[in-house]
Each structure stands twice: as structure tokens, then as C-alpha cells.
Amino acid sequence: MSKFEELLSKLLDAVPELSRSVIEDKIKEKKDKIGAGYLTDDGALFLIAADLGITLEQSKKMEIELKDLFVGAKEVTVESRILNMSPTKQFTKKDGTSFLLRTITVYDSDSTASVKLWDEKANLPGIENLKPGDLVKIIKAYVKSDLTGLPTINIGSGSTIEAVKSNSNIPSLDSITVDVSTAKEDQRDLVISGTVNGMINLMEFTNSRGQPSKALKFRIKGSSGNNLNVVLWGKDESILPKMIASNAKVRLLGVRTKTGNQGLEIHGNDATIVEIEGSKEIEPIIIRILGDRNNASGDNTILGMDKSKNLFRITDASNQLASFVKDDVLEFMPSKIFGNTIKLDQDSFIRKIEDENMPNISNLRTKISEIKEGNEYCVEAIILKAPEKREIQTKNGEQITLSEMFVEDDSGQIWIKGWRQQADLLDNYSLGEIISVLGVNAKAGLEGKMELFLKQYSKIEKKN
Secondary structure, eight states: OOOHHHHHHHHHHHOOOOOOOHHHHHHHHHHHOEEEEEHHHHHHHHHHHTTTOOOOOOOEEEEEOOGGGGGOOOOOEEEEEEEEOOEEEEEOOSOOOOEEEEEEEESSSSSSEEEEEGGGGGGGGGGGOTTOOEEEEEEEEEEOOOOSSSSEEEEEETEEEOOOSSSSOOOOHHHHHHEGGGGGGTSSEEEEEEOOOOOOOOEEOOTSSSSSEEEEEEEEEEESSOOEEEEETTGGGGOOOOOOOTTOEEEEEEEEEETTTTEEEEEETTTTTEEEEEEEEEOOEEEOSSOSSSOOOOEEEEEEOOOOOOOOEEETTOGGGGOOOOOOOOEESSSSEETEEEEEOOTEEEOOOOOSSSOOOHHOOOOGGGTTTEEEEEEEEEEEEEEEEEEEEESSOOEEEEEEEEETTTTTTEEEEGGGGGGGGHHHHHHHOEEEEEEEEEEEEETSSEEEEEEEEEEEEOOO
């Protein structure tokens, strides 16, 4: 007998004046009132019984699939696989008492669900050894709704979770991994793959509770060549290998899609698992310095390029570049290399060398017709439309400055744009001037046409 039939039989025994058809009509009314996606037939029976003053007793051990979870279920047993897992966090209640909470996302053949482990269950022996893809059994859990109304599995004092060493029809992580090119709006609990396209940036900010927070931001490219922004809230550089090559493969476990100011984006949190190609060991790299340390943002970031004419951003937290100047060729042993970003700190090593085979800035210039999305460039062009600065209001009501100018070389034409502080980089330039622009990022604009965007480390020089 199914769970539904068992519960229905108990309700009919308790209220013999009701017929099966009447109860089925009441189930439909409950589900219509609550809304699609939140209530199963089993759950509706519990609500109907409560309206009649009857408490339905369910089996002591209810085996259930994730798609059949309903709010109010107790002593539920579920078999599933781990998708991702957050660290244990401590929270304080209004009365001053504290509690521990760890969140795990699990999946089976049809669905996903959030699992909350409370207090001592958050640090069960062996819990830290569980990995994404591991098969687990959740035993005697109870189900409540989360803030969005979705059913959430809760593991409290009478519940547990344990690894299962058996075969299962639940698909592996590789089977549910999808290319970022297939991402659609408002998806959740995704396993996304692609390649890192460009630089990995650390954002530091104050959250809505007034607490200092961090996030990693980068772009990920799919097999079809499209690019999406990725923001991993609560993550920092400690989760990354020390050396990440350009176009490194990456897989993100447990992310959602969201539409932002620049279109569809991938968002993760502190539970998201990041798998990225890289090495724990740093290898030396030779770079020609292309600019000085003074830029619009006031930080110690400069541009350089390697022998293959790849453009690099060098961030200098230890002030070691102060004694070097433009066109110097340096050998670096940095603390980290993330794609086209070189990180220097007090443990980094730098020395000046002589290398006649190193290209210079004139070898780096790219014709406008050869520019492709996602890369950074140096272009030399004539200004066809003088820079124009204006205020733009974003979707959330923020006023930000945009400055833009139209330029061309003998191969094509393109817009160069600067947002916020970078808008000031276009001041004091006028129609007909020839300029060299170093360190601009190529992206598709609103109409799909390629545009160049200034960064905080970009350089613009007038040519005689």
C-alpha cells in the first residue's frame, strides 16, 4: 500500500461519513489554495485531517523520494547524493542563546532539496569526510518549509545522516553536469561547467547586516562561446589553486541563475563547491612592464605582458614594484597567478633581467576588426566622436557615471566606454586626436556589437 493510500484509509476510518471522492475534492481545493509546487496529495491529507480535528499517524519510518517531500512530514528517511555542503555556522537568537547550523544540498534522480543539520548534528563524526557525489541516507528527519515555502529536510536530536556504501540508480555528478551555455533564467541547484575567461577578482564589501564580507567574481565561457558573469558570495581566494592558467576548466556545484544588470548571471554561496584546474606550485614568469603604478583607483596595480604577448594585471600588495619603471623586463616568483592576474605579496620574489626577445607595447596592439569578446587589448585609434559623460540609473535606482567615445583604425570602428571612476579616464580628449589605449576589455554591447570597456588599470596616451 502506498503512503497516500495508507493515510487516506486512516482518514476514512476516522470520518466514515466522508467518501473518497469528497476527500479527493478537498485535496484539490487545498492544493489550488496553497499553489502549485508546494503541496503533495499526502501533505493535503494532513491539512484536511487537521481541519477535522484529527491527527493522522504515519509509519514510524517513511521512505520517501525528494520530489514527494511535504511540509509536516516526520521520521522521514531519504536516500540521495551530496551536491554541496556549507561550513558550520553559529547564530545567536534574540534571547542571547546560540545555536549551530550546517546546510547540505542533496539530489536524487528527480529533484534536489536543502538539508539543515542543527546544533550537535552539524558536526557529526565523519561529516567533514562527506564529498560531493557521495551517497547518503538521511534517517528519521522532519520536514519544514524554508523562507520561500519549499520543503526543507531538518536533522535534529532524533535524526541522523550516514554514508551508504551500495550501488544506486541516483545519477553521478558527471551525469548531472551541464555546460554553462545551456543555463536558463531562475534555475537552482545546478552543476555548471565551462572555462574561466579573463581575471578572477576578489570583492570586499559590507553586507546588509553591517558585517565585512567577500565574494569572488569572474566570467565563465561555455562550449558555444558565450560568457556569463559568476559571483560566489562568501568565497575568497583561499579556495583557489595558487596557479590557474588562462581558460582553465571549472565546475561549480550548487549554483543558481539570476538576471542582473548585464543579463543572465551565475550566483553561488558559501556552500558552493568550486572545482578548477590549477597547480599548488607556482612557476616563475617573465613579464615586461607596460605602465607605472599610478592609476585612477590609487591601488598598486600595473599592466605587463609575457613572451606570448598575453596581457597580465599585476597587483602589488608589498610595494615591490616601486623601484621598477615602464619597459623593464622582470622575472617574477609571485604568490598566486589567477589566469591573467599576478598577485605579489611579501613572500614574492622579483628581479630585473635583460631579454632582447621580449615583445614591447607596439607588438601588443590589435586591430579593431580582430577584437573578440572576453579578452583584453591595446588599440591605437583616432577619435571620431569626442567623449560624452552622462548619468545612468540602474535597475536598483543607483546613479552611475558613463563616459563613451567612438574611435576607429584602418580596420574598423568601435565604442570605448568607462563606467564610474573609469569615466574620468576619458576626460581631456577631443575629436580628431590619435590615442593609444592599453588594458581595455572587450564585451558585446546591448545590440550585440563588440565594445571596449576601461578598467581601473587601463592607460590612455595621446600620440603625436
